[in-house]
Amino acid sequence: EVVLTQSPGTLSLSPGERATLSCRASQNVNLAWYQQKPGQTPRLLIYGASTRATGIPARFSGSGSGTDFTLTISRLEPEDSAVYYCQENGSMFGQGTRLEIK
Amino acid sequence: QLQLQESGPGLAKPSETLSLTCTVSGGSISGSTYYWGWIRQPPGKGPEWIASMRGSTYYNPSLMSRVFMSIDTSKNQFSLKLTSVTAADTAFYYCAAIVGASRVDYWGRGLLLTVSS
Numbered sequence: 001e002v003v004l005t006q007s008p009g010t011l012s013l014s015p016g017e018r019a020t021l022s023c024r025a026s027q028n029v030n031l032a033w034y035q036q037k038p039g040q041t042p043r044l045l046i047y048g049a050s051t052r053a054t055g056i057p058a059r060f061s062g063s064g065s066g067t068d069f070t071l072t073i074s075r076l077e078p079e080d081s082a083v084y085y086c087q088e089n090g091s092m093f094g095q096g097t098r099l100e101i102k
Numbered sequence: 103q104l105q106l107q108e109s110g111p112g113l114a115k116p117s118e119t120l121s122l123t124c125t126v127s128g129g130s131i132s133g134s135t136y137y138w139g140w141i142r143q144p145p146g147k148g149p150e151w152i153a154s155m156r157g158s159t160y161y162n163p164s165l166m167s168r169v170f171m172s173i174d175t176s177k178n179q180f181s182l183k184l185t186s187v188t189a190a191d192t193a194f195y196y197c198a199a200i201v202g203a204s205r206v207d208y209w210g211r212g213l214l215l216t217v218s219s
Binding site for chain 2: 001019030034036041042045047048053055085087089090091092093094095099
């Protein structure tokens with residue numbers, strides 16, 4: 001069973017700053033990232049570790065391979081406030097990182 | 103554009119068996135390259151993958167002793183059975199179209215199941 005560990009648990013940043021979210025897997029995986037706002041289903045941001053999904057702004061980027069992955073959001077905007085989840089191989093999810101925009 | 107819609111009871115009693123169905127429109131289950139799956143999310147918590155199926159079936163190890171997934175291509179539906187439910191199974195249950203070993207492309211709107219006596 002693959003275990004995904006996301007860090008940090010919570011991130012509080014100001015508009016215009018850069019956010020760096022981490023996801024570490026217990027074995028080599030293919031990784032996707034999702035954004036979830038209250039009352040909504042998760043929205044796909046990145047798949048294959050670094051490919052942006054359709055309609056996702058260029059300020060969202062993914063990197064990494066194997067077991068260590070990063071989601072970077074450059075130039076934060078107020079609407080980026082959400083919980084971000086990683087998912088491995090279309091199945092197990094990480095526990096999430098809550099991003100708060102001050 | 104695929105659309106997925108969950109159906110089933112919104113309330114179950116402890117120890118009962120839960121049955122949920124997902125109806126797919128906008129495409130054929132049998133002709134698709136998607137894996138069909140179930141994901142749940144307890145209120146205020148993160149999503150938990152339950153199972154995926156396309157030919158073979160894959161289950162979350164933590165749930166596989168209580169879960170069974172099936173597909174009915176004649177009705178363009180797939181289903182989930184979860185046995186011996188407890189309050190810990192209270193969650194929004196989503197059906198999903200999953201690109202194999204990659205990502206969820208489509209989500210249903212979700213069905214809140216509450217387990218309570």
